Amino acid sequence: MEIKVDLISDTGTRPSQDMRRFMAEAEVGDEQLGEDPSVNRLCRMAAEMLGKDEAIYLPSGLMANQISFAVHTKQGDEIIMDQTAHPIHYESAALAVISGASIRPLKGEGGIFTVEQAKEAIRDDDYHSPQTKVISIEQTTNLGGGRIWPLERIKEIAELAVDNNLKMHMDGARMLNAAVAADVNPAEYGQYFDSIWLDLSKGLGAPVGSVLAGSAEFIEQARFWKQRLGGAMRQAGIIAAGGIFALEHNVARLKEDHKHAKMLAETIADQKGLEIDPDTVETNIVLFSVADGKADLFADELLEKGIRVSRMEGKLRAVTHLDLSLEDIRYAVKHIEKTAKDIFV
Amino acid sequence: MEIKVDLISDTGTRPSQDMRRFMAEAEVGDEQLGEDPSVNRLCRMAAEMLGKDEAIYLPSGLMANQISFAVHTKQGDEIIMDQTAHPIHYESAALAVISGASIRPLKGEGGIFTVEQAKEAIRDDDYHSPQTKVISIEQTTNLGGGRIWPLERIKEIAELAVDNNLKMHMDGARMLNAAVAADVNPAEYGQYFDSIWLDLSKGLGAPVGSVLAGSAEFIEQARFWKQRLGGAMRQAGIIAAGGIFALEHNVARLKEDHKHAKMLAETIADQKGLEIDPDTVETNIVLFSVADGKADLFADELLEKGIRVSRMEGKLRAVTHLDLSLEDIRYAVKHIEKTAKDIFV
Amino acid sequence: MEIKVDLISDTGTRPSQDMRRFMAEAEVGDEQLGEDPSVNRLCRMAAEMLGKDEAIYLPSGLMANQISFAVHTKQGDEIIMDQTAHPIHYESAALAVISGASIRPLKGEGGIFTVEQAKEAIRDDDYHSPQTKVISIEQTTNLGGGRIWPLERIKEIAELAVDNNLKMHMDGARMLNAAVAADVNPAEYGQYFDSIWLDLSKGLGAPVGSVLAGSAEFIEQARFWKQRLGGAMRQAGIIAAGGIFALEHNVARLKEDHKHAKMLAETIADQKGLEIDPDTVETNIVLFSVADGKADLFADELLEKGIRVSRMEGKLRAVTHLDLSLEDIRYAVKHIEKTAKDIFV
Amino acid sequence: MEIKVDLISDTGTRPSQDMRRFMAEAEVGDEQLGEDPSVNRLCRMAAEMLGKDEAIYLPSGLMANQISFAVHTKQGDEIIMDQTAHPIHYESAALAVISGASIRPLKGEGGIFTVEQAKEAIRDDDYHSPQTKVISIEQTTNLGGGRIWPLERIKEIAELAVDNNLKMHMDGARMLNAAVAADVNPAEYGQYFDSIWLDLSKGLGAPVGSVLAGSAEFIEQARFWKQRLGGAMRQAGIIAAGGIFALEHNVARLKEDHKHAKMLAETIADQKGLEIDPDTVETNIVLFSVADGKADLFADELLEKGIRVSRMEGKLRAVTHLDLSLEDIRYAVKHIEKTAKDIFV
């Protein structure tokens, strides 16, 4: 079956013709020697956008998380995060392997925990237990359904972190979705974090990479880890150029994706057998339940019509992105309605 | 203040005069070369008791847990255990540091989870996630309040493990308390586990050490880890002899400790301001709540009378053991009553 | 000073216009889902070339080494390699960090050790020592001066490995230089190795990446490590296409680079104050000594003329590559002669 | 065959009757809570002896090395040591496993390297290479033949360390042999090291343990690692008392062992077929060669007469210790002479 409307993830976005042309013309050098002008330019753009001293270009968001954790912790330390967070489920236990650190999972709402929960999870200074060192926040929450961490909540948690000598980390896989939806300048987020990154290959439409920002001292340490983990490339300017193009052209339009997600959510909410609260759809992720254990069946039926969604812990997830037009979304809406009727009515 | 009745833990038990004499006369050799007759004898005793091929003597129970995990896993694997389990709170994140593995915590009842919970926690065979490799059970549950894993539950979970190609591990810090209280032969437990250990220094009254048992192949691998972690000692027969003495003299009498714990629990249940369900006190641990956030005050007041209890996650814990006579327990009962009245009436 | 002739490394090669055009037109998909056609095609090409079941695309050669080691070893294992090998000097101790394994360095000739040296370095099966698990070979030897491991030597060492149940790994950073210079089909090398990779971004002129090949089972495990280390990208087909183009167009021409290196070596051998045996220059690396501790001065003087070489452990290294024409080499020859005269005559 | 004269190692020394009595009467408590008076007393004795703030009692010397390294390094760091050093050959690659650090081996003389060698081995501050953090010295050198690091050499190396911001570590497995033989107060050694330990179970004759000393801040960190590695015991005062007794009674008498070693060395030097320079026998280790590849035969023949020596990298090693009387040594002398004649004359 050919896939017509791919809602499986915004990671699948493909570079446009304009982006490809821009990439093909990129000036390049050896980035391991700091000599790639396009990589350097992208890093300056991201550092400025996030209000940080410097930034470093990396082949993936996972590496941005793991390098941040490796720099902030020493072995035996612990990181507080929501129980739905990406490092718990999708990073192959990299934190334990690379940093020798453990995770303290919190039971938040839609991936968002409270300052009280965080406070209670901080360990005593006692050699029996892991030692809390970092609080990590995923903006937006992926398994939590694309929810936005409000700036006020972030601020409170950052104060707790300062009081307890903890580092703050933002997993910014979809941080610009949050910034656009909540109308917050990314640097306003950045001020509260010791490490913060944004992904270029999701809603922004670049083919590869993330940019991790922090203090000059943090980035200096991050370079060691980039090398050690195999993230130091050569003429990476080719792909970094995709990131430059994305930051210049594809940020504001994330609003379109959010509007499309809302359309899907409202359609889903109206169907018998499907369940979602459209008010919780704040960005481009639509996480919904299917009654009677029929999630797999529902997803299979959609796939028959060329619509691909993902299966996550018993639920289904549809993600909107820049490769999907209004027409595509309408096609999805139509077939979600039809499929729900077929199954549940 | 001199401590008269130390309920802080059964880890504090001191060797008796008879045990000391037995230890002083122990035959010894170089255990790193396998030439210590007392160590060898203790290991044969423990292996037989637990129904396993072989056993290895270790300086601590923590090392028994960590060596088992290190042998069973490779980096990036995951271990299922209750959220109250010892490796999560009291092992300084050793699993991440030593094995590079992660923990999947389950929300059990009194430290005991169901086979359904375990089943749901097993990861898909997918390179994004950690890979489940071990189910670990703490017998009895410490932070869970000394509860006993029933043999039937263990059997069901072991079947799940076999079906999913997982290893079974028992943290047997107080396993003989369970065996004595439930009248189960330790080898009946042993049959369901790939690794199982018992602690000699808690209720059994020996000064140092644990014995870890498993298949010959498992113990062969465990020797590498014992050396690597610094657990290979020299004329360890001196302390191993304490373990031999303990297994010969101090097992059956654990019933006394359980009776004493029940006395304390019933006293506590009767007091205004203190809360416990005495039916949940199955062995030698008495975990109770104090009303109005007065746990610290209550513990301080008891300490004034020479009674020491421990503070655990907002609750108080009293542990009975072989250094406490009926008279000591009566002294504690009297002062618990008195202190509760002073504070709450 | 503008750099006219950059001999610092073949890592600095830039994609040609034709390569850029080919990349810009690459078909792409989400490589984390195995859906990128260009990545898939490159992997099939490399697997076939190296005579292996499958291959995996990675952002760097370092990651290819470290993933191979991680799959082949468990913690506490040891890898035999020459004392000049890349993982000892240029991988930020990644082997210890990622795999928890140690290195047994051998004192070879030009980076090439004998089967007797390797045999003697294999550890006894004894829990006191690390356990030998892998023999790693760097083809060509970088710090050894671009020397070629002869096929016969490789065969002998592979037999030793089989006899001792060890894995064979080839660090193929410049393996195609060896294949072309020695007129050996890469698959002839491949047959002796459990893991073998080639670098696309050095003499082949692609901007980013390496391809690691092995058995289907090996690659299955490698996927976990690629994810865990942050090497799983998205629409990586863009850069993989550079690799496809390189394998199709830039292999045979490595002979040119070797000829250029020979020209430089012969020039250097003729100068007073410079020392090299031109017979040892087998590929594209020219490693030479400068008398009287004047290596730094000599390099600085060359740089004044726009010629950049690298400094390595007291020696100077010049590397030829596809961005250097015969004219460039002649320019270098002229100024090497002139500079040597200025300093030493 | 019964072993009459066991020269295999001083690790095999057994506690005397007086030591056993002293141990049996030791006052004990829970050392994990800092409440064991005998452990505390031993630690104060060792700290004072070594001129350090504090000390910590550990089950083995290996753990003392590994904890020191773990505290001094972060992942990716490197430690300089002689190529014969214990952590390279007898610690199961623990440094890589536990600390994620690498070793830079130096080719010293009898296990003793020069300050120039150390200086050259220090890495540049460059993210490609491991980062040098510690210089480790083994006093006396075991595989080096019991050689003593002269105080002057130590001082020079310590100055190099200070200049380069490196930590100094002494593996003091037989440090008191050096102190007694060279007539140096152990605190004179101690002043040059950030971490320094002595072994109680070798020539000192205690059954178990080592004591690691350093600054208060260092010991604070060491406690975390002691717990994490499973070295935190309970009523360890029983074995610590053996250490107290050893420090009080068995230090000065190490001179006897050195005299005995000299007797053996002179005998060996006189035999056809055996080779040793008696001037290199400075303490209690006698490392000698046997001609014509007959080391194994020679060791087997000695064993027939009840004399056990160890085989080390093609050589034989005899170690004298407090369980061997002058008579035992004479017995060994006689049979070494006889066996050498039988084989070589």
Ligand SMILES: [Ca+2]
């Ligand atoms: Ca994309």
Ligand SMILES: [Ca+2]
């Ligand atoms: Ca770290």
Ligand SMILES: [Ca+2]
């Ligand atoms: Ca005890």
Ligand SMILES: [Ca+2]
């Ligand atoms: Ca393992």
Ligand SMILES: [Ca+2]
């Ligand atoms: Ca290149």
Ligand SMILES: [Ca+2]
């Ligand atoms: Ca001893």
